[in-house]
Amino acid sequence: NAGVTQTPKFQVLKTGQSMTLQCAQDMNHEYMSWYRQDPGMGLRLIHYSVGAGITDQGEVPNGYNVSRSTTEDFPLRLLSAAPSQTSVYFCASSYSGSWQYFGPGTRLTVT
Amino acid sequence: KNQVEQSPQSLIILEGKNCTLQCNYTVSPFSNLRWYKQDTGRGPVSLTIMTFSENTKSNGRYTATLDADTKQSSLHITASQLSDSASYICVVSAIRDMRFGAGTRLTVKP
Numbered sequence: 001n002a003g004v005t006q007t008p009k010f011q012v013l014k015t016g017q018s019m020t021l022q023c024a025q026d027m028n029h030e031y032m033s034w035y036r037q038d039p040g041m042g043l044r045l046i047h048y049s050v051g052a053g054i055t056d057q058g059e060v061p062n063g064y065n066v067s068r069s070t071t072e073d074f075p076l077r078l079l080s081a082a083p084s085q086t087s088v089y090f091c092a093s094s095y096s097g098s099w100q101y102f103g104p105g106t107r108l109t110v111t
Numbered sequence: 112k113n114q115v116e117q118s119p120q121s122l123i124i125l126e127g128k129n130c131t132l133q134c135n136y137t138v139s140p141f142s143n144l145r146w147y148k149q150d151t152g153r154g155p156v157s158l159t160i161m162t163f164s165e166n167t168k169s170n171g172r173y174t175a176t177l178d179a180d181t182k183q184s185s186l187h188i189t190a191s192q193l194s195d196s197a198s199y200i201c202v203v204s205a206i207r208d209m210r211f212g213a214g215t216r217l218t219v220k221p
Contacts, residue, residue, distance in 0.1 A: 004154075035211075040213060041213055042115065042200065042210070042211030042212050042213045042214065043155075043200070043211040044211070045209060090154050090155070092154075098160075099157045099160065100145070100155075100157060101157075102154030102155050102156070103154050104153060104154050105152075105153070105154050
């Protein structure tokens with residue numbers, strides 16, 4: 001099993017550009033989620049999904065969109081990048097109430 | 112407001128020593144509490160998960176305790192190793208909410 005994979009590892013965007021962060025898991029987990037991690041702060045939930053076709057907002061959803069067309073994939077879209085979105089982004093997956101598996105992260109810089 | 116506070120922010124210990132990290136929370140209604148280890152530049156890795164009815168859970172040299180009455184948890188690391196150098200994150204879940212602490216940065220020196 002590859003576990004949770006994320007691409008790209010690093011990305012630099014200019015303000016206003018859009019992009020998609022990819023996340024995939026091969027463990028057949030129904031739960032998937034996206035977090036951002038900023039210095040001195042805990043991870044904050046952006047969006048999550050409890051199954052294919054179902055998504056919901058987390059704590060900090062503004063400026064981000066998600067979709068879940070398959071169990072395996074959960075892409076995160078930045079609609080119009082802003083410097084405030086400079087962060088490290090983690091994708092995670094799990095069965096309900098069980099161990100959560102995190103991907104290696106994407107380090108995003110918006111200039 | 113649902114919050115998770117961890118202490119200390121950072122800790123330096125010598126290899127072979129024990130240490131205890133603290134987590135206080137106000138998340139309600141409580142569902143479960145998890146501890147994660149995050150190495151620099153990597154994603155968090157689960158260490159333990161405890162529900163309301165559990166007051167201790169071990170994973171090798173890591174032992175987590177939970178006092179749901181006082182809303183406190185601790186992570187005890189026994190006989191520390193250089194590879195224990197990492198950030199340790201406490202995460203508390205409610206029914207439709209999950210809150211992460213800012214973490215404790217542990218450095219183990221030879």
